[in-house]
Amino acid sequence: MSIIFSLLSFASLVFLVVGLAKPSILQKIFKKIPSRKNITILFGSIAIAALIVAGATTPPTTKNNNTDISSSQNVADNKADVEPSANNAAEQVASTSSSEGTNENMAGQNQPIGSDTPSDNLSPLYSISSVVDGDTVKVNIDGTIVTLRLIGLDTPETVDPRKTVQCFGKEASDKAKELLTGKKVRLEADASQGELDKYGRRLAYIYREDGLFYNKYMIEQGYAHEYTYNTPYKYQAEFKAAQKSAQDNLRGLWSPDTCNGDTTQSAESATVSSSDTSTSDDAVSTPGTYYTSSYGTTKYYYPESCDGWKTLSTKYLKSFDSLEALLAGYPSRTLSPQCD
Numbered sequence: 338m339s340i341i342f343s344l345l346s347f348a349s350l351v352f353l354v355v356g357l358a359k360p361s362i363l364q365k366i367f368k369k370i371p372s373r374k375n376i377t378i379l380f381g382s383i384a385i386a387a388l389i390v391a392g393a394t395t396p397p398t399t400k401n402n403n404t405d406i407s408s409s410q411n412v413a414d415n416k417a418d419v420e421p422s423a424n425n426a427a428e429q430v431a432s433t434s435s436s437e438g439t440n441e442n443m444a445g446q447n448q449p450i451g452s453d454t455p456s457d458n459l460s461p462l463y464s465i466s467s468v469v470d471g472d473t474v475k476v477n478i479d480g481t482i483v484t485l486r487l488i489g490l491d492t493p494e495t496v497d498p499r500k501t502v503q504c505f506g507k508e509a510s511d512k513a514k515e516l517l518t519g520k521k522v523r524l525e526a527d528a529s530q531g532e533l534d535k536y537g538r539r540l541a542y543i544y545r546e547d548g549l550f551y552n553k554y555m556i557e558q559g560y561a562h563e564y565t566y567n568t569p570y571k572y573q574a575e576f577k578a579a580q581k582s583a584q585d586n587l588r589g590l591w592s593p594d595t596c597n598g599d600t601t602q603s604a605e606s607a608t609v610s611s612s613d614t615s616t617s618d619d620a621v622s623t624p625g626t627y628y629t630s631s632y633g634t635t636k637y638y639y640p641e642s643c644d645g646w647k648t649l650s651t652k653y654l655k656s657f658d659s660l661e662a663l664l665a666g667y668p669s670r671t672l673s674p675q676c677d
Contacts, residue, residue, distance in 0.1 A: 339394040346387035353380035462521040462546060470495050471509035471561055473538070474517060476524070486538040488527055489552050489576045491564035493590065493600040501603040504596035505589060509560040516554070521546045527571050534566075542572070556580050559589020562600070593668040601634045602669065627663045628656050629670050636671060638663055643676035 356363045356376035364370050371379075466475040466482050471492025475484050492513070493506035525542040526532070534540055543551045553572065555561040557579035565573060583591050590596045628646035629638040630653040638660070639646035646654070657663040664670065 339391045342387045342391035342394065346384045346391060349380045349384035349387060353377065353384065356380060460523040460525075462523060465517045465520050465522060468510070468514045468517050470506070471513040471555060472564075474513070474543070476522065484538045485524070485541045485543070486534045486536070487552050488530055488540050488542055488570055489564060489572055490556050490561040492555065492561040493596075504600045504602045505560070506600070508589070508595075509555070512555070512558075512560050516545070516549070516551060517543075522551070529568055530566070530570050552576070553579050557582055557588075559583040559587075559591050562590075597667065597669045599633055599635075599669060602636060625660070626656055626658065627660050628654060629663055629667055631655050631667075635667075636669070637673035638667070638670040639673050639676055643673065645673050645675035 352363070353376060356371065357373050360373060360376060361370050363376065367375070463476045463478050466477045468474050469484070472487045472490050473484065474487070475482050477483075492509040493503035495502050495506040495510045522543040522545055525544070527540065527542065530540050532539060545551060553576060556563050556576050563573075563576045563580040583589060584598065587593065590600050591598050596602065626641040627638055628641070628649065629635060630649045632650070632653045635653075637645075639649075640660075655663075655666075657666070
C-alpha cells in the first residue's frame with residue numbers, strides 16, 4: 338500500500354511541475370486552462386497527502402536474520418583468531434621456560450656459576466654435597482656435583498697428601514662442616530678471578546641461605562687467612578679488614594694459645610710447643626738476651642750465647658731482655674736445635 342501512495346505522490350509532483358510550466362496541458366483535466374494557483378493547490382495537496390499516507394502505511398522494519406547470522410559468524414571468527422594467539426603465547430612462555438631450564442642445567446658444566454651480584458630473593462639455591470675442608474666444598478648443581486674453591490681465603494691444610502695437618506686445620510675444617518653441612522647456599526662468581534683455578538675447580542663466593550657470607554666469616558673469626566692469588570678480587574679490602582679484626586682480637590689461629598698466626602707448623606708441633614711453654618716455668622724466667630725472627634714461618638728462638646741468631650735477617654730480627662718477654666710475644670717459638 339505504501340508503494341501506491343508513494344507513486345501517487347511522485348505523479349502529483351510531476352503534474353505540479355508540468356502544470357506550472359505549461360498550464361494548457363492540463364486543460365482536459367480541468368475542462369479549461371487552469372490557473373497556476375489552482376494547479377499548485379491541487380497537485381501540491383495530493384503529493385503531500387499521498388506522501389504522508391505512504392509513510393503511515395510502511396510496515397515496521399525487522400532485523401535481517403541473514404545479517405545477524407553473518408555478524409555472529411564474524412564475532413566467532415574474531416574470537417577464533419584471538420584464541421590461537423593466546424595459545425601461541427602460552428607455547429612461547431613454555432619454550433622460554435624450557436630454555437632457561439637447559440641453561441641452569443649447564444651451570445655445572447660450561448656456564449659460569451652464580452652472578453656478579455647475587456640477590457637474596459632471586460639467586461638460585463644449591464645444596465652442599467660435602468665439605469672438603471675450610472676453603473673447598475662440593476655443591477649439587479642440578480644433579481651435577483661441582484667442586485668449588487672459595488675466593489679470598491685460605492685455611493690450614495688437612496687433606497693435602499703432600500703436607501701434614503697444619504696448625505688449626507682441623508678446627509677450621511670442623512667449623513666449615515658445622516656451618517655448611519646439609520645447608521643450601523647461593524653462589525657468586527668474580528670475573529676478576531676467572532672461572533676455574535689451576536686445578537680445574539670453580540671459583541666462587543658462597544652465601545648461606547640465611548645470608549651468612551661464609552668466605553668473610555671464616556676470616557673474621559680466625560679460621561682462615563685472607564688470600565690473594567695473583568690479582569685483587571672484588572672483596573679484597575673487606576677481607577683484609579676482617580683479618581685485621583681477627584688478629585687484633587686474637588681469634589682462632591691468631592691466638593697465642595693456638596698458632597699465633599703461623600699455620601705452616603704442623604698441628605702436632607704446635608701442641609708440643611704449647612705444652613712446653615706452659616710447663617717450663619724455670620725457662621721462661623731465665624734472664625739474658627734472646628733473639629727470634631718476626632717472619633711468619635719462624636719456629637725458633639736463640640739465646641745470645643748461641644750464634645744461630647746471627648744468621649737471622651736483620652729486617653725481621655727481634656731481641657728481648659728475657660726468655661719470658663720473648664715467649665710473651667711469640668709463644669709458639671721453641672729453642673733452636675743449633676743451641677742444644
